[in-house]
Amino acid sequence: MTAISMEGVSKYFDAGNTVANYRLDLEVADGEFVVLLGPSGCGKTTALRLIAGLERPSEGAIYFDGERVDDRSPSDRNVAMVFQNYALYPHMTVAGNIEYPLKVRGIPPDDRDDRLEEVTRLLHIEDQVGKSPAELSGGQRQRVALARAIVRQPSVFLLDEPLSNLDAKLRQEMRSELKRLQNELAITTVYVTHNQEEAMAMADTVVVMNRGTIRQIAPPGELYDRPRTGWVARFIGSPPMNLMDGTRRNGSVDLAEAGTVRFPGAPGNGDGTVSLGVRPEDLSVSAEPPPAGNAIEGVVDTVEPMGEYVLVNVTVGGRVVSAKVADTDLEREDRVFLTFEDDDAYLYDENGELIAPT
Amino acid sequence: MTRDTRTSTETAPEQRTDAGRYLPADAIPETAPSRETEWRTRLTEAVPTLPRLLKYVLAIGVALLWIVPFLGLFMASVRPLSEILQGWWNVERMTFTLENYRQAWSYSTAPMGRALLNTFVVTVPSVLVVLLLGAMAAYPFARFEFPLKTALFFLILLVMAAPPELVAMGNYNTLRNIGLFDSYMGLVLVHVGWGLGWVVLFLRNYLLGIPEELEEAARIDGASRYQIFRTIILPLSAPALVSVAVIQFTWVWNAFFFPLVFMRSPDLYLAPQVLPLMRGRLQVQWGLVAAGSVMTLAVPVILFMLLERYYKRGMVAAVTD
Numbered sequence: 001m002t003a004i005s006m007e008g009v010s011k012y013f014d015a016g017n018t019v020a021n022y023r024l025d026l027e028v029a030d031g032e033f034v035v036l037l038g039p040s041g042c043g044k045t046t047a048l049r050l051i052a053g054l055e056r057p058s059e060g061a062i063y064f065d066g067e068r069v070d071d072r073s074p075s076d077r078n079v080a081m082v083f084q085n086y087a088l089y090p091h092m093t094v095a096g097n098i099e100y101p102l103k104v105r106g107i108p109p110d111d112r113d114d115r116l117e118e119v120t121r122l123l124h125i126e127d128q129v130g131k132s133p134a135e136l137s138g139g140q141r142q143r144v145a146l147a148r149a150i151v152r153q154p155s156v157f158l159l160d161e162p163l164s165n166l167d168a169k170l171r172q173e174m175r176s177e178l179k180r181l182q183n184e185l186a187i188t189t190v191y192v193t194h195n196q197e198e199a200m201a202m203a204d205t206v207v208v209m210n211r212g213t214i215r216q217i218a219p220p221g222e223l224y225d226r227p228r229t230g231w232v233a234r235f236i237g238s239p240p241m242n243l244m245d246g247t248r249r250n251g252s253v254d255l256a257e258a259g260t261v262r263f264p265g266a267p268g269n270g271d272g273t274v275s276l277g278v279r280p281e282d283l284s285v286s287a288e289p290p291p292a293g294n295a296i297e298g299v300v301d302t303v304e305p306m307g308e309y310v311l312v313n314v315t316v317g318g319r320v321v322s323a324k325v326a327d328t329d330l331e332r333e334d335r336v337f338l339t340f341e342d343d344d345a346y347l348y349d350e351n352g353e354l355i356a357p358t
Numbered sequence: 359m360t361r362d363t364r365t366s367t368e369t370a371p372e373q374r375t376d377a378g379r380y381l382p383a384d385a386i387p388e389t390a391p392s393r394e395t396e397w398r399t400r401l402t403e404a405v406p407t408l409p410r411l412l413k414y415v416l417a418i419g420v421a422l423l424w425i426v427p428f429l430g431l432f433m434a435s436v437r438p439l440s441e442i443l444q445g446w447w448n449v450e451r452m453t454f455t456l457e458n459y460r461q462a463w464s465y466s467t468a469p470m471g472r473a474l475l476n477t478f479v480v481t482v483p484s485v486l487v488v489l490l491l492g493a494m495a496a497y498p499f500a501r502f503e504f505p506l507k508t509a510l511f512f513l514i515l516l517v518m519a520a521p522p523e524l525v526a527m528g529n530y531n532t533l534r535n536i537g538l539f540d541s542y543m544g545l546v547l548v549h550v551g552w553g554l555g556w557v558v559l560f561l562r563n564y565l566l567g568i569p570e571e572l573e574e575a576a577r578i579d580g581a582s583r584y585q586i587f588r589t590i591i592l593p594l595s596a597p598a599l600v601s602v603a604v605i606q607f608t609w610v611w612n613a614f615f616f617p618l619v620f621m622r623s624p625d626l627y628l629a630p631q632v633l634p635l636m637r638g639r640l641q642v643q644w645g646l647v648a649a650g651s652v653m654t655l656a657v658p659v660i661l662f663m664l665l666e667r668y669y670k671r672g673m674v675a676a677v678t679d
Contacts, residue, residue, distance in 0.1 A: 080579075081575070083571050083574070087569070089572060100579055104579060
């Protein structure tokens with residue numbers, strides 16, 4: 001059982017020409033499930049490899065339970081890792097794959113068999129042990145990779161986009177299974193993904209990364225309720241939050257031809273360029289202007305019937321704003337009004353930092 | 359909407375929820391339905407068009423051109439000299455005999471049997487040592503970063519570019535000075551050095567194609583560098599190693615120039631050296647030469663056939679990566 005701590009960790013490649021990670025500060029508590037979330041190329045995999053010991057930090061320090069581990073090899077850190085393409089050894093059977101970490105550590109065959117049996121039962125792959133990895137389906141390979149990782153009872157469990165090679169249905173299944181497994185074993189887990197839905201569903205804490213740095217560390221609920229920057233807001237939710245550029249003046253936001261929105265609650269009285277954010281699920285669409293409250297005017301661009309809800313994309317001042325509604329008769333080119341409660345609006349300043357709600 | 363197939367077929371189409379618009383699940387065949395065609399149509403479909411026919415003729419012609427000398431060699435080796443002198447292609451009144459083989463095997467000045475054994479003694483270590491050293495040298499070139507990596511690799515490639523005649527002169531003097539001239543040890547060393555160039559290049563290219571993640575997974579699993587090499591890299595490069603073994607074996611086995619330069623004692627002669635000695639004094643003993651040749655080339659050919667499915671995979675992988 002291990003707590004991980006990264007202090008000012010940076011990683012440069014190509015003799016400093018590529019900055020993969022810049023000054024990461026991260027605390028992972030013992031037994032916590034942390035998800036590193038970000039678009040591809042944001043440095044989340046490098047961060048994971050730094051924790052694993054496959055890369056050495058260019059600057060900064062990494063601690064496991066207060067002990068500095070930068071110079072230790074992956075095996076000394078007792079980490080286990082599941083790779084995106086599983087990295088199963090193709091020339092060994094499933095049993096050979098799962099037993100490999102035990103074998104290279106010189107654990108006697110009898111113990112190995114016991115552990116193999118235990119872990120295959122846990123992951124429901126008892127019937128597959130004699131097969132070669134090439135004979136397995138994607139989901140089964142995934143389970144074998146997981147089995148190989150947990151068989152030697154690691155102190156830290158690292159997963160690099162483990163579900164991205166599975167189809168949608170299987171991904172959902174494995175998602176809940178992974179979460180159950182992590183709860184049962186209570187191993188400190190760091191999980192990398194670019195899929196925000198996966199991150200929200202599994203994490204105790206989500207770490208949102210962009211351009212090699214951490215943008216926000218928060219539990220899923222808080223991340224959704226209070227995205228710290230406009231960039232994070234645009235990354236979380238499906239579809240993500242709508243952000244509309246405007247000018248702040250005397251407690252209201254001027255959205256040019258789309259209208260003006262009152263925003264009395266915001267702190268400070270700084271005027272200037274701002275972004276107004278409203279989540280699609282907080283917007284309602286109507287053909288008539290509302291008698292009171294805030295409204296944004298626009299023209300329907302497309303209507304996407306999703307079954308569970310209808311997504312209405314409305315062009316507002318040159319950019320598309322999405323609204324999730326239960327049902328609609330609207331069609332393309334209809335002139336509409338988007339309304340929302342005052343509490344559901346977010347305000348970001350020109351640097352993308354959150355101004356309101358406080 | 360799921361219903362089991364039996365119900366869906368037994369229900370009249372108009373009573374089903376889809377009003378019979380879709381195929382029921384049990385109407386899908388397991389295999390493609392057989393195409394019923396007349397033999398006449400099938401025959402016309404099988405006859406090639408004229409340009410295609412010309413290509414076939416050309417291809418078959420070239421193939422024959424390659425095969426004919428081998429056929430002649432084989433025929434000459436199993437017939438008495440008198441028949442060979444009238445042309446091996448005259449098949450009337452052909453006598454089949456293994457006499458040539460028997461005589462060649464124990465030919466007085468240079469018995470083929472001993473020469474073949476000598477060739478084995480030289481070839482086997484030359485192949486095994488090249489395999490081991492080649493794999494050990496190729497792995498760092500494929501995976502590690504070290505100073506002068508590119509320069510050193512270029513140096514190894516240079517060996518491939520040098521003509522054997524050039525190498526032979528220097529090696530002749532060296533072997534004389536260190537007392538390994540006219541010994542198998544010396545010859546094996548020359549073969550190993552000569553072969554390492556292409557072996558390292560070949561194996562390095564193959565190793566580059568092995569996903570690095572497998573090694574990273576093994577590192578995380580706790581394996582040392584040596585354990586990774588032995589339990590992951592070597593088994594995975596088996597196809598490439600077999601290819602290298604087969605090609606190097608053939609090269610060393612058939613080598614004429616190096617033994618000619620470095621082996622002086624007739625007792626130690628190798629098979630390719632012995633063949634020209636079988637001509638005889640008064641008349642060229644075509645039958646003996648042919649039988650000796652067949653015996654010499656049979657060994658690599660058998661090896662090729664035995665290991666075909668392994669080295670094919672190795673070659674393809676080495677080229678595509």
